Amino acid sequence: MAEKTLMKGNEALAEGAVRAGCRFFAGYPITPQNEVPEYMSWRLPQEGGFFIQAESEVAAINMIFGAASTGIRVMTSSSSPGISLKQEGISYCAGADLPIFYANVVRGGPGLGNIAPAQSDYFQSTRGGGHGDYRVFVMAPNSATEMANFPKRCYDVAFKYRVPSMILADGLLGQMMEPVEFDFEPIDPGSIPAPDWALGVATGRNKRVVKSYDLRPGRLEDWNIERQKKFEMIEAEECDWDGEGLEDCELLVSSYGSCSRISKSAVKLARDSGLAVGLLRPITLYPFPKKIFRDMARKVKNILVVEMSLGQYVEDVQLSVEGAVPIHFHGRPGGGIPTAEEIFEIVKKIMRK
Amino acid sequence: MKKVFEKTNGLTDVPMRYCPGCGHGIAHRLVGEVIEELGVRERTIAVVPVGCSVFLDEYVNCDGIQGPHGRGPAIATGIKRTHPECIVFSYQGDGDLASIGMAETIHSAARSENITIVFINNAIYGMTGGQMAPTTLIGMRATTCPSGRSIEVNGYPIRMCELLATLPGASYLARTSVDKPANIIKTKKAIKKAFETQIQKKGFSMVEILSPCPTDWGMTPRVALKRVQNEMIPYFPLGVYRDWESRGKKEDDVKVAIEA
Ligand SMILES: Cc1ncc(C[n+]2csc(CCOP(=O)(O)OP(=O)(O)O)c2C)c(N)n1
Ligand code: SF4
Numbered sequence: 001m002a003e004k005t006l007m008k009g010n011e012a013l014a015e016g017a018v019r020a021g022c023r024f025f026a027g028y029p030i031t032p033q034n035e036v037p038e039y040m041s042w043r044l045p046q047e048g049g050f051f052i053q054a055e056s057e058v059a060a061i062n063m064i065f066g067a068a069s070t071g072i073r074v075m076t077s078s079s080s081p082g083i084s085l086k087q088e089g090i091s092y093c094a095g096a097d098l099p100i101f102y103a104n105v106v107r108g109g110p111g112l113g114n115i116a117p118a119q120s121d122y123f124q125s126t127r128g129g130g131h132g133d134y135r136v137f138v139m140a141p142n143s144a145t146e147m148a149n150f151p152k153r154c155y156d157v158a159f160k161y162r163v164p165s166m167i168l169a170d171g172l173l174g175q176m177m178e179p180v181e182f183d184f185e186p187i188d189p190g191s192i193p194a195p196d197w198a199l200g201v202a203t204g205r206n207k208r209v210v211k212s213y214d215l216r217p218g219r220l221e222d223w224n225i226e227r228q229k230k231f232e233m234i235e236a237e238e239c240d241w242d243g244e245g246l247e248d249c250e251l252l253v254s255s256y257g258s259c260s261r262i263s264k265s266a267v268k269l270a271r272d273s274g275l276a277v278g279l280l281r282p283i284t285l286y287p288f289p290k291k292i293f294r295d296m297a298r299k300v301k302n303i304l305v306v307e308m309s310l311g312q313y314v315e316d317v318q319l320s321v322e323g324a325v326p327i328h329f330h331g332r333p334g335g336g337i338p339t340a341e342e343i344f345e346i347v348k349k350i351m352r353k
Numbered sequence: 354m355k356k357v358f359e360k361t362n363g364l365t366d367v368p369m370r371y372c373p374g375c376g377h378g379i380a381h382r383l384v385g386e387v388i389e390e391l392g393v394r395e396r397t398i399a400v401v402p403v404g405c406s407v408f409l410d411e412y413v414n415c416d417g418i419q420g421p422h423g424r425g426p427a428i429a430t431g432i433k434r435t436h437p438e439c440i441v442f443s444y445q446g447d448g449d450l451a452s453i454g455m456a457e458t459i460h461s462a463a464r465s466e467n468i469t470i471v472f473i474n475n476a477i478y479g480m481t482g483g484q485m486a487p488t489t490l491i492g493m494r495a496t497t498c499p500s501g502r503s504i505e506v507n508g509y510p511i512r513m514c515e516l517l518a519t520l521p522g523a524s525y526l527a528r529t530s531v532d533k534p535a536n537i538i539k540t541k542k543a544i545k546k547a548f549e550t551q552i553q554k555k556g557f558s559m560v561e562i563l564s565p566c567p568t569d570w571g572m573t574p575r576v577a578l579k580r581v582q583n584e585m586i587p588y589f590p591l592g593v594y595r596d597w598e599s600r601g602k603k604e605d606d607v608k609v610a611i612e613a
Contacts (some may be wrong), residue, residue: 004394024431024434024435026431048432050435052430052434054427055456055457055459055460056456057456058424058456059424059425059427059456059460060427060458062420062421062424062427062428062431062457063427063430063431063434064431065418065421065424065426065427065428065431066400066418066420066428066431066432067431067432067434067435068428068431069418069428069432070432070435070436070484074431087420088421089424091419092420096418096419152511182419198438199398199416199417199432200396200398200416200436200437200439200588201395201396201438202395202396202415202416202608203395203396205415207365207416207417207568208416208417209410209411209416209417209418209419210417210418210419211410211418211419212419212600213407213418236390237575288467349590
């Protein structure tokens, strides 16, 4: 268990999902996530699971929709353009209250963009992404070990609340090789009883229907309000974050995912030169850990948000802090990656004022 | 009194809301009867389309899942791969199957997914109010080709059975019609054969059913049936286009595809 294996982030993600009980994967090739379907294609059959290379991302998400309706743990993965194609299907999963898990290994956009790491799918991920009123449980790992361990947490939340869940990664996390340590024992999905809504052999029970439509007047409104209560519970129960130097910092730097690793190095540079700088990193992006930001806003003089996109993540920080403290912003779009030194320079400038 | 007709246990008691003379209701009944006669009702899962038959999940007496427009074969694939013990059928209209869902249709046939498709070809988009379908006949009026489908602007209607018959993965393909009792009986036989194809693990099966849509054709039910006979059948000839049983004797390409 405590043994460490050297793995690429994408492989860690795939292995983590398999150990968390995933037994069906459908996907379509796109860089920089190809290692995920490639790994699943040989790994899932070893566990009695099923892999299928779909004809498109649209077909892949609908295969997932079908398999998920039978109550099993399913997964798909893609990168930005492919995730855009999957949004209709994800919305149907949300509308039919199906637990699914997927990963977006983000690349530079919009359009075909490039294959460099980026964080520009933040809005799409945290606001639902497809049509209709719903959210997706979103986790943002920043290491290969977290890529390996977060799928289990995604399944736990997805099945507890019957919602879609996802990992928002990027090409840096997907391609990076790191020692990986699993923090859970492999789960045998055969030992988990099928949920009471799952389709399948119906002997001795009434028929079941999985659907997202209700044309009767007022019913869809009621259904949405009912579903919203789940999201309120998720917001109350499932927030996660990590921080350092929060006790005494005057400037709070905040980033998520791979960018938080770079910000961490910048914070170390600042600390080494005697500056009171801390780091706050959300681990769940939806639900967003608003409370810790609100608490920190009362203590610090400034917040610096660094992200690999042009002002998406910063909006959640602004919404949490509600103007209580000045927020500075540094964003790099289109696959640009900030350096620790670049961030450190901005830190110095803010603190000099 | 002697009972001469009984509603199949393959359907629920929910009254169908189709227009008078619509072919969907007949097709539903035939599917329900086949499911009951084959004794597979409790392990059958219906994949329900977007289209006039979106309420199929209420009418059919088995588990069901309603999914995005055109994606039935992909949804059925996800269920069937993980639950081969279930009998999975996707019910689809022509817009659903031959337009937006064309890729899913072709690729599920190419993979010889062990699923069954019941394809209602009414040459029109019923649910959205009579727009042109990929199977709308040349010269036939629709709300998006008000002076009739023209080859110059809209090209040719797609013959799905003929198209899929080029794929070795398509194990059973038949085109039938519900225009008269004899053809309704043949339609039921074809649906049964398609389900048996799946039960015997022979791969992809599809029955294309030519079906009237009096409402969006702007016709009485009786005249609509005449159109099926006089205009649709000549362009969409009835018959069996692939049959693993007869063809399997000559070359076993489908069997190879399934076993690989
Ligand atoms: C993505 C998407 N595009 C368009 C629609 C609108 N729409 C609903 S039904 C339909 C066409 C149905 O026609 P057909 O498949 O031929 O079935 P019929 O109603 O004739 O039985 C369309 C375009 C939709 N629901 N979803
Ligand atoms: S519009 Fe056409 S296909 Fe739809 S229910 Fe009426 S007759 Fe049937």
